[in-house]
Amino acid sequence: MSLRIGIPRALLYYRYFPFWKTFFETLGFEVVVSRPSHWGIIERGFKFADDDTCIPMKMAFAHTIDIKDRIDLLFLPRLLSVDGKTCSCPRLAGLPEMLKYSMSGLPAILDPYVDERHRNSSLFHSFSEMALALGKSPKEIKQAFQKAESAYELIQKRMEGGEKLPDLFEDVGKKNQTSQRDLSRKKIAVVGHAYCLYDPFFNFDLLRILEEAHASVYTQERVPKEVIDSEIREFGKDIYWDSGREILGASLHFLRSSEMEGLIYLTCFSCGVDSMIEPLVRHRAAENGKTLYLCLMIDEHTGATGVLTRMEAFIDLLERRRRRR
Amino acid sequence: MKLTVPYLGHIDIFLNAMARKIGPEFVFPPKTSSRTLLLGTKYSPESACLPFKFILGNFIEALEKGADTIAMITDHGPCRVGMYDVVMQQILKDLGFQFDWIAMDDTRILGDYLLRFNRERKKRGVSLWESLQAIRFSWKKVKLSESVERMAQKARPLEVKRGETTRVLTDSLRWIDEASNFRELSQTHQQCLEKFNRIEKDDTQNPPKVLITGEGYMVINPHANQDIERRLGEMGVEVARTVWFTTQITHALHLDLFNPKSKRKAIKASEPYLKHNLGGECNASIGYPILFKKEGYEGVIQLLPFGCMLEAVAKNILVKVSREYDLPILTFSLSENLSETMIDTRLGAFVDLLQQRRGRKRNR
Ligand code: SF4
Numbered sequence: 001m002s003l004r005i006g007i008p009r010a011l012l013y014y015r016y017f018p019f020w021k022t023f024f025e026t027l028g029f030e031v032v033v034s035r036p037s038h039w040g041i042i043e044r045g046f047k048f049a050d051d052d053t054c055i056p057m058k059m060a061f062a063h064t065i066d067i068k069d070r071i072d073l074l075f076l077p078r079l080l081s082v083d084g085k086t087c088s089c090p091r092l093a094g095l096p097e098m099l100k101y102s103m104s105g106l107p108a109i110l111d112p113y114v115d116e117r118h119r120n121s122s123l124f125h126s127f128s129e130m131a132l133a134l135g136k137s138p139k140e141i142k143q144a145f146q147k148a149e150s151a152y153e154l155i156q157k158r159m160e161g162g163e164k165l166p167d168l169f170e171d172v173g174k175k176n177q178t179s180q181r182d183l184s185r186k187k188i189a190v191v192g193h194a195y196c197l198y199d200p201f202f203n204f205d206l207l208r209i210l211e212e213a214h215a216s217v218y219t220q221e222r223v224p225k226e227v228i229d230s231e232i233r234e235f236g237k238d239i240y241w242d243s244g245r246e247i248l249g250a251s252l253h254f255l256r257s258s259e260m261e262g263l264i265y266l267t268c269f270s271c272g273v274d275s276m277i278e279p280l281v282r283h284r285a286a287e288n289g290k291t292l293y294l295c296l297m298i299d300e301h302t303g304a305t306g307v308l309t310r311m312e313a314f315i316d317l318l319e320r321r322r323r324r325r
Numbered sequence: 326m327k328l329t330v331p332y333l334g335h336i337d338i339f340l341n342a343m344a345r346k347i348g349p350e351f352v353f354p355p356k357t358s359s360r361t362l363l364l365g366t367k368y369s370p371e372s373a374c375l376p377f378k379f380i381l382g383n384f385i386e387a388l389e390k391g392a393d394t395i396a397m398i399t400d401h402g403p404c405r406v407g408m409y410d411v412v413m414q415q416i417l418k419d420l421g422f423q424f425d426w427i428a429m430d431d432t433r434i435l436g437d438y439l440l441r442f443n444r445e446r447k448k449r450g451v452s453l454w455e456s457l458q459a460i461r462f463s464w465k466k467v468k469l470s471e472s473v474e475r476m477a478q479k480a481r482p483l484e485v486k487r488g489e490t491t492r493v494l495t496d497s498l499r500w501i502d503e504a505s506n507f508r509e510l511s512q513t514h515q516q517c518l519e520k521f522n523r524i525e526k527d528d529t530q531n532p533p534k535v536l537i538t539g540e541g542y543m544v545i546n547p548h549a550n551q552d553i554e555r556r557l558g559e560m561g562v563e564v565a566r567t568v569w570f571t572t573q574i575t576h577a578l579h580l581d582l583f584n585p586k587s588k589r590k591a592i593k594a595s596e597p598y599l600k601h602n603l604g605g606e607c608n609a610s611i612g613y614p615i616l617f618k619k620e621g622y623e624g625v626i627q628l629l630p631f632g633c634m635l636e637a638v639a640k641n642i643l644v645k646v647s648r649e650y651d652l653p654i655l656t657f658s659l660s661e662n663l664s665e666t667m668i669d670t671r672l673g674a675f676v677d678l679l680q681q682r683r684g685r686k687r688n689r
Contacts, residue, residue, distance in 0.1 A: 050637075050640065050641065051658075052629060052633075052636075052637040052640060052658060053637050078601070080403075080601070086402075087401075087402045087403045088403065089403060089634065090403040090404065090603050090604065090605075090607070090634045090635050090638060091634050091637065091638060093403070093601070093603055093638075094599070094603060094607075094638030094641075094642075097598065097599055097638070097641065097642050098638060098641040098642070101641055101642055101644055101645040102641055102644065113600070113601060115601075237410075237411045238401075239408075240401045240402035240403070240407060241402060241403070244408075267372075269372060270372055270632055271372060272372075272374065272405050272632060272634040273405070274372065275370050275371075275372035275373045275374070275405070275632065276370070276373070276405050276408040276409075276411075276412050277408075278370065279370045279412055279415065279416070280411065280412065280415065283415055283419075297371075297372075
């Protein structure tokens, strides 16, 4: 029987899952993902995690509890820096320890460490070390890694083209059905950490609400990397957080484009990265004035009705603006 | 130029001494008060961490007092302190203040600083020799300030008259600040020693020893952490702390090789628990308790300001350290709305716990 490798449906799952899945499956492992978030799962994690952390981290605790008894190995990579320049939020880097020391009965943890800001650390290197230790040959590993890279790139391309997570993940080959070429649709940009945007349980299905209100939703993945780079260059401050940099760059780009009618920054209470990036986006949005801006902060007391009402109000306002024009 | 900087222990004494010898002029914000925090909280993003709010409040008060240039350390993550400069500048400008901002990059500390310093020095026509003397003098002052603070940490739990140590400490720091040359400074030193010796003490006591660790700004600035050291001292506890002005500077300049309790050694000690250095004080916060336990410290208080990501990671790991070293560790979450009674109650409960442990050991 092949080893079962568990991936919590949380945090970086929402970005790198296609990569990880392809890598492990090509090497002959079985990949087990925790079930989609629902209250039953999440509640248990919230009891475990402490109050000084953010909701996405607490959700990672919950998803770990959900799979820990069904797997042989728990996969929690530490991707401190994968591009040699930016770095991840420190909470993400400390996740394996935080989990290890606050709950018992965890399977062994695979935590390849990647910090490409240092010369002798690279994604490939860490992943091969991990797979070598699991008894795979260098040749197999290399093939699996290449395959994983192209799977990841494919997903990135498709997201740039407008397809959305997480439907994409479930079945890497599935074609996107909804075409959004309808010109009467309102264009709304939504930015935030991938795990905030794409976990419908976390955001009360925000993206669906918007689409049902006849909006075309643009997320930061639509903005090509080069555009983000040039926006940040022009902004003049080198943002060192990978996610923060992307969110700020994409927001600046959306605010610049004359087509975007609204911009929503989706964030969670006590996110350190957002606490510094959101004020910058808000300021730009106010200066520019033509895009309607909303910061939607989710905390533990946020309810579905609250989000729905705020979205309705936001869309109303957009429509009124349209009519005035 | 009227310069202001964020509080970092006795940096005010250091910079005052420099300013009097070679300039530039410094404007210090008033010590952190409830008004500081009120201002900081009002104008900061809601989710900003507590040190952000304090420092923003400090800057507003310094600008009100006439400062026109702000200098502050910056870095490249992962802690958000490296983002303070853009966000704070934006907030302060929106409030209508005009000022220059000097971001001192911690990775280029030697190059950046020294070049700038040299330029400023030449502009003011100060000789290199004078400058070096001024630095030496100012450094000596801070060293002395820190050593009187250590004396106070030792004396306070033994004092017979409540508050006497704190009074002596305040006087001593003022004298140190006022000393204008090396000779005066060594006289002041003698004077401080005498004063501390003359504090009436109950030497029969054997006070429990507690280490204060955690986020740097909160540990180093008693006015920001609600005087936790004094409170503990007055509850009969001998206190030590992990972060000092001089240790931060020597660490940044790699000059602390021979210090047995340097930040570097603390980071090393944390390795079995956290393999990689996450930055900030995170690893040191985990390592210091281990170093101090070996010296007979009986308890640790970790200061975790609201929103601090690194200390929140450390908190979870300290649970493990506490278990393995049989060392009680209290994580003290600090937020804007922490009342004095709440603080005293929590500290009191912790001190009781330490006393009980002693009792149990004795009975065994
Ligand atoms: S980036 Fe924000 S939301 Fe994500 S783990 Fe860090 S603090 Fe939490």
